[in-house]
Amino acid sequence: MELQNTHLDSVYTLYQDMLKRGFSLIYEGEVNHQITKTFTSMADENMGKASEDDSVRKKVYHVMVECLQNICKHADDAGQSDTAFSGNGIFIVGNDDVSYHIISGNAVDAAQKEKLTQSLDFVNSLDKDKLKELYFKKLKEGSISEKGGAGLGFIDMVKKTGHKLEYHFDTLPDGNYFFILKSTISRNK
Amino acid sequence: MDAIKIKGTEDTPTVIFDASANIFELNGKSMPENVAAFYSPILAWIDEYGKKPNAETVVSFKLEYFNTASSKMIMDIMSKFEDISNNGAKVKMKWHYLEVDEDMLEAGEGYSEIVDVPFEMISY
Numbered sequence: 657m658e659l660q661n662t663h664l665d666s667v668y669t670l671y672q673d674m675l676k677r678g679f680s681l682i683y684e685g686e687v688n689h690q691i692t693k694t695f696t697s698m699a700d701e702n703m704g705k706a707s708e709d710d711s712v713r714k715k716v717y718h719v720m721v722e723c724l725q726n727i728c729k730h731a732d733d734a735g736q737s738d739t740a741f742s743g744n745g746i747f748i749v750g751n752d753d754v755s756y757h758i759i760s761g762n763a764v765d766a767a768q769k770e771k772l773t774q775s776l777d778f779v780n781s782l783d784k785d786k787l788k789e790l791y792f793k794k795l796k797e798g799s800i801s802e803k804g805g806a807g808l809g810f811i812d813m814v815k816k817t818g819h820k821l822e823y824h825f826d827t828l829p830d831g832n833y834f835f836i837l838k839s840t841i842s843r844n845k
Numbered sequence: 846m847d848a849i850k851i852k853g854t855e856d857t858p859t860v861i862f863d864a865s866a867n868i869f870e871l872n873g874k875s876m877p878e879n880v881a882a883f884y885s886p887i888l889a890w891i892d893e894y895g896k897k898p899n900a901e902t903v904v905s906f907k908l909e910y911f912n913t914a915s916s917k918m919i920m921d922i923m924s925k926f927e928d929i930s931n932n933g934a935k936v937k938m939k940w941h942y943l944e945v946d947e948d949m950l951e952a953g954e955g956y957s958e959i960v961d962v963p964f965e966m967i968s969y
Contacts, residue, residue, distance in 0.1 A: 718910070
């Protein structure tokens with residue numbers, strides 16, 4: 657009974673905390689295609705009800721799909737034997753008066769950390785015209801990877817939102833890393 | 846040759862590639878779980894069509910949304926039609942975009958810059 661009360665108390669604390677932070681969706685667990693479809697249509701519906709600007713809706717939708725598909729496609733790259741890695745991650749959508757925030761987190765190994773850091777720093781260093789140029793250059797010359805991605809996700813997220821991608825790595829006890837990525841979409845006010 | 850007719854779903858587009866009716870359309874949403882699996886038969890169809898294309902082919906895109914992996918597949922579709930054009934048949938692209946969707950217009954303009962066939966941008 658004691659334990660149950662603790663759970664019930666923490667639900668309200670969590671609820672208040674979510675409201676305070678403006679988080680409308682927090683999900684922890686396996687990210688797959690079904691989850692991707694469900695979350696994106698749910699968020700789109702909510703923005704519709706809130707009479708959000710169409711172009712903002714489209715951008716949020718777009719960033720959500722790319723983030724979720726990144727987790728689906730890459731979360732199992734590192735240490736497949738470890739259950740904590742098999743397609744799992746955390747996914748958060750939040751908003752305040754001025755913007756929407758899409759945050760994702762998943763475990764990666766040292767090699768992926770290196771690769772992600774390089775590509776994020778590179779993409780963040782480019783201005784709008786350079787991003788556009790790179791996007792279409794990769795479209796023309798690139799190919800679909802074994803994982804089914806085009807290597808265009810980060811470029812497109814920065815190009816569409818006009819905001820740099822914020823990221824952070826936490827070191828995990830097993831020597832791997834927890835990769836956190838945040839994308840911001842301004843609301844047209 | 847047999848036409849391709851795929852009914853759209855919440856994550857895959859409606860596709861009509863029909864040589865005898867001279868209709869080539871890709872409409873709706875595209876974020877399939879496996880882009881290669883969805884688009885491979887379509888690309889193979891265009892290869893086959895390219896062997897004996899119609900005198901004039903108008904390919905119409907009216908996409909509400911597509912993810913980055915699909916954008917690569919759209920590029921591949923356009924490249925194949927560009928090849929058909931280079932081999933002497935007339936090819937034209939119609940790119941439809943929702944009037945408020947600047948990103949969709951920009952995508953169409955980007956394609957038109959790298960694919961060497963005439964493009965018509967149509968807002969709706």
